[in-house]
Amino acid sequence: MNKTFDRYASVFFALVGAFFVNGSRQIATSAYGSEVGPNIFPLFLGIILILLSIRLFYETFSYKQTQQEKTAVNIKGFVIMLVATFLYAILLEPIGYVISTFLFLTLGFKVMGNKSWWKTLLIALAFSVIVYVVYVKILEGTLPGLPSWLG
Structure with missing residues (x-):
């Protein structure tokens, strides 16, 4: 440390x-x-x-x-996460909260060294969907939904 x-x-x-x-x-x-x-x-x-x-x-x-x-010091990981954070902020509206958060978390978990793709994908998807459902459906807040081009 x-x-x-x-x-x-x-x-x-x-x-x-x-x-x-x-x-x-x-x-x-x-x-x-x-x-x-x-x-x-x-x-x-x-x-x-x-x-x-x-x-x-x-x-x-x-x-x-x-x-x-x-x-x-993991400079490469830091730069990747810094760029990913800016992309997350830029893409939040166009592709929606669930997709952008899922992609951001997946990349973040892989940069931090998580070896298992299944765990990474499952946790990122579960977190994205659960937060969206709790905030939008239960608390009646607003977050960008799925993009219109998905149907």
Whole structure:
């Protein structure tokens, strides 16, 4: 474990979470015909990101002092995920939430090193569909559906 990297990462992600929370406050609190406004997901994601960042920062103090271990930084994986995140944001409307989230999660799991294609595909599909159903059908929120060219 790289204590310094983890500390900087925790501060960075706490700031990103704070931007999410602040940005969600700029979004209207309710959408027409929806019980849940579009500000709820970014707000909760920001809060979760801040809490996880605080936990990571706290855990860095319990790291054992060992010799300087050099950890390989996966630059290739980082760049792939950065590009995938931008593509996810761009393609969310044109191809819909379920398809874009499924593709994003599948790529993310493979970049993180998941060897099993079946598990990767199953978890990515289940997460995409369950979140869509819960948010749109149960909470009556709005997310981009399937693209019109699918029928």
